[in-house]
Amino acid sequence: MDYDVLVLGSGIGGMESSIKLADMGYQVLLVEKEASVGGRMILLSKVFPTLDCASCISGPKMSTTINHPNIKTLAYSEIDHISRNTHGGFQVTVREKAKFVDWAACTGCDVCQKECTVAVPDQFNAELAPRRAAYIAFPQAVPKKAILDRSGTSPCIAACPAGIKAHGYVSLTRTGKYEEAFQLNLDATPLVGTLGRACYAPCENGCTRSQVEGTLPIRMIKRYVADEHYATHEGPGVEVSPPTGKSVAVVGSGPAGLTAAWQLARQGHRVTIHEAQASPGGYARHGIPSFRLPKDVVEADIANLTAIGVEIICNSPVADLQALKDSGYDAVVIATGAHREAALDAAGVDAAGVVSGLSYLKDSAAEVGPDLTGKRVVVVGGDVVAMNAARTALRQGATSATVVAEAGKPGALPCNEIEYTEAAAEGVEFVFSTSVAELRTAASGEVTAVRCVPFSAPSTSADASEDAEAGETVQAAAAPATASTAASELVADLVITCLGLDVDESLFVELAGVGNKSRILANRRSLQTKAKWLFAAGDVASGLSTITRAVGSGRRAAHMVDRFLKGESLDGFELDSKLSTTKHRDVLARHSSITHRDPVTGQVRLNQQPRDFAEIEAGLTEEEARSGAGSCLDCGICSECQECAKQCPAFAIDMTQRDKVSEVEVGAVVVSTGHKLFAADLKPEYGFGKFPNVITAMQMDRLLAPTRPFNTVLRPGDGKVPDRIAYISCTGSRDKTVGNPLCSKFCCMYSIKQNQLIMGALPLADVTMHYMDMRAAGKRYEEFYTQARDMGAQYIKGRVAKITEEENGDLLVRYEDIENGGGIVEASYDLVVLAVGIQPNRDVENLFTDAPLGLDEYYYVAEPSAELSPGQTNIPGVFVAGTAAGAKDIVDTILHAGAAVAQVAAHLEHQHFAEQEALV
């Protein structure tokens, strides 16, 4: 037996039971689902009829509970199930929920919640005000420790192959922390400006807001923070670890190589990039034209690397990887991309005026491309290279640019939908279902025309997208089909061939071997090749993919190289510690309604026959960036912005924590899970949730408590100090229309308590209570009621029929005045407080897997012989304490807990004797 007793719930009933049992010498396991012990009582202002401060009474009990040598308290934990074990006790499955904070280190200093960028309703303040995703339950919480409220990984983060925390930089941008948003991107890659333009934004495909009126402009927000940083800061502003003494060569300076180099340099390794071309950037510089991705943006991104000491050697083609390694490197990352172009198999390909897509784009990027004024250009192939080549040709003056593709329709083109739609909008013409049979040439050897034949085989997507993750490289499926015919001959002054790209294996074939197609053979997870010091990143390992996937691969390779250099295992850890992805439907279900916000989208300038290379997409203004970010639904709640982790002086934030599930054996169980409060909006005639100045009594208790959410008692509609306050008793109690004929016992008394406290806090306020019957049956309760009357509170007998709202937010209450003739009267108030009754908490009924826990007809835990054996349930060994069994005030709850404790002790002793007798 691990514990004598499991106590479920740490309200006053649970704490009292635990302390008494522990004082008797029993070992108690107390499990509380919230972050602090104390239950509802600790949230109250004062208690009736003594008007003692609730925390002054509760506080010492909370502290005794947590410090008692015989009590083990698990806060923020739940029970999954309880079953009977073979020795008459119970087998219990306990779940300690992940807090994402190391409680042993957390000092409760409050910094994390001050820095957090996500605001949510505060359940500990009856949702009158916000708390943060990083929170300490309340100031007197025991234990006083922080928690991160995480509900999965947000879909945008889950969708990013680069491992960039999209939700995080969205929430930082919403908060105005643009530089922090930029830095969060830099945690993954130096190519923030590049991705802000050329990423296909799989995050946006995953965005839950797209289920409402449209995705957030997540990519454009990234672009905004990058542009903002480059306009206002010198250098990246990142910290680099002290030198490790290790050096790494990176071969290739495309997105994968640059990202790997960045990560390794930040770890303190000396990094040198060897690049075959005259300038770094790979396809980001040589493949993507400047009207989509300006060269100065790529250069600003690359300057991040040189600023932290990465050496980039251009015009340095590596021909022998082993020799490179032996020249003094501890490890090598190969990131040479996919640059081998498929050749056109047709007569005339060697004619003058026939060029390959990549060389054409590279020359154009270097501004040594041809002047095409008045020329007709034919582009063969339908991939991203073809689209970029055709659009570049128009800008170089071509009178026409015609793409000849085997694909039967736009949706079958092997490129992203946006590439096709933008090309078509700029006047690129398309000929579908067509193959090139021959390039006709003039006697001078120059190409003059392209002879075409119909292509009949079904067209499928080509290499460019075959490995793309779902939603990432969206094919042009949704694009409108344009007229297409298999032309027999097209006049051409220039033919650009774009027939697909693959990896050139000659550099690595001997050392590492070839895997799928001509790609390098490397472990998919570790990216390590059979030469242990050689790691592969980007297209060389995956085939032509996207910048974003190349970045993710570069990050992964760098992480693995770092572990390799430290002699650590490349297995047994997660690179990005993700929770399960938050489901769209769960996010939407959290909201009663979501207000439409006009989606913020980028402005793309698409002119027919464009003639300049100026960037076609305009950046967002600050207002647009913030407003776009403001649409975020905080899917995973915590945005993973890392502000808390950065600021926590105890380094206690731990995003890798997970729920801990364990099995324990106990001899008996006390259910003290308390009650719920009536949902006041179920009485629509009172206007709760519709009129801001109608609140519940729990909200009023919070307004009166020393740790109140406002500076004093204010009405939530406009922050005014209320002068005329009405109470409506029995809201949701003694009311068959809402299915609860029971009296909640304590509402009359807590109303009277609040009446007195209000008159103390707001001496000028008039307090009126509309009641059915005054139930003041307890020691000194009647006197307490009289005292309130003497202080000036008014009590009017009769039901309230309806509440309406006046123009200024005041409330017109229509009520019956029984003691003055029974007429219907109207009165105006500043604030109306609904004295809500209690409801059973049905969380526990399915916990017991053998026999179900018996409930009474109102769904409270049943006590089959309440008169003779209070606290006993239908399951031997399971007891109930407090309001889990029905309405009780604090005094009665403590008494009931005492009864339950006595029953538990009797049960355990009986078991003990039975065991001893069996031994004799």
Add this chain to the structure above:
Amino acid sequence: MNQTLRDPREVMREEMLMHAPILAAVAEEPLTIPQIAERIGHPAPEVVYWVMGMRRYGFLSESGDADDDGFFAYAATGRQV
């Protein structure tokens, strides 16, 4: 008031977005909630959530007593975003 109240979760989420306009509104002098609501063009019940969030996390504090109409004015504390 006669307006439809939005889901409090949605309104509270927007607090971060409202820090800048609210701090700008109170930059010159402390303002009451109805005054802030008018300046920034949002309903007063929503401004209550934002002001109370900002007060709790140290961006605003009430300055002095309530005025004759029962409204407190709130001033910037100097804490920046």
